[in-house]
Amino acid sequence: MRFFECDSTNNILVDGTFRRNISCWQVGQTIGSGSVGTVYEAITNEGFFFAAKEVSLLDEVQSIHQLEQEIAFLREFEHENIVQYIGTDRHEGKLFIFLELVTQGSVVKVYQKYHLGDSQVSSYTRQILNGLKYLHDRNVVHRDIKCANILVHTSGSVKLADFGLAKTKLNEVKSCKGTAFWMAPEVVNRKMHGYGLAADIWSLGCTVLEMLTRQIPYSPLEWMQALFKIGQGIPPPIPDSLSIDARDFIHQCLQVNPENRPTAAQLLKHSFICAEATASFISPRNSFAS
CATH class of the missing domain: 1.10.510.10 (Transferase(Phosphotransferase) domain 1)
Known part of the structure; x- marks a missing residue:
């Protein structure tokens, strides 16, 4: 189990009514992989579950550009049928994208x-x-x-x-x-x-x-x-x-x-x-x- 403290606070909008802050979090089991990176289940110090997509910042330039593009799109999207973007965190050459946890997977x-x-x-x-x-x-x-x-x-x-x-x-x-x-x-x-x-x-x-x-x-x-x-x-x-x-x-x-x-x-x-x-x-x- 890996434990992290966020470099900056990430705000989570829960049910459209209030916000939680991610300050410390843990990585759990692998739940999938995307076109770039591996996706893990994660939990905050307050017990809130989310998905963390881990990508190496040492990968080729094309992969980093693809990642930046994905974050830019997700930040702009707000729709019930599009996975919700929460925030990002960096640790030792890794970038983590925080997303809502969709329980049954693909x-x-x-x-x-x-x-x-x-x-x-x-x-x-x-x-x-x-x-x-x-x-x-x-x-x-x-x-x-x-x-x-x-x-x-x-x-x-x-x-x-x-x-x-x-x-x-x-x-x-x-x-x-x-x-x-x-x-x-x-x-x-x-x-x-x-x-x-x-x-x-x-x-x-x-x-x-x-x-x-x-x-x-x-x-x-x-x-x-x-x-x-x-x-x-x-x-x-x-x-x-x-x-x-x-x-x-x-x-x-x-x-x-x-x-x-x-x-x-x-x-x-x-x-x-x-x-x-x-x-x-x-x-x-x-x-x-x-």
Whole structure:
């Protein structure tokens, strides 16, 4: 067990009503890892639990830049479906980012323990879309949407996490960033002229497919084989065993031409997301509102 005293006080907003201060804290068990660094459970001297993401400041410049970018984004975000930033601390060449502790960990851990049906996946997807809409309304592309970067509370509340690859879409993004199996064709294909918010929608389709099948998209291909298929505009196969609404939702997200993909706001009106009463009035072939 490691014990720390903060170089400066970090204020924690609890339930939006009062603040606690982190002056001393302990690192507990490892709970995950992100695109940069390892995440631990931690506890303050007052017994308040939070997540501490540890990153070496001796890493390559690119990793440090990615970390600074993640902190800058998280400081600006305030949304129920985005993990809450608390503060930072430094110790012996390590930087710790303090985040709210999301108790059940990633969706990967959840679907490894439980078989998720349409009702659960629909609820999770609705919350992911709310988080994406918040980002996209601010012209921010997450660029790494996948189950490993989506966290779940015991209450069923879902949070988007790991913003190390996020980018503000002031201009079309051109760098090939993300995780291979969830990348959109326009991200992989260098012949295209950059990409934008729609890349997250493709990744969302792959993520919904992952939740329902409990397998990563393009399984069991190696990542280079998957990239080749993605670059050719070949989406991952969608099993016929999935429901009509689920298949249609995924199909809408996995349009090869990014201009043909619905926005996060449009997908919130899809029959897979809406209540059953609403779904009965929507045709599967035209199941999002423009």
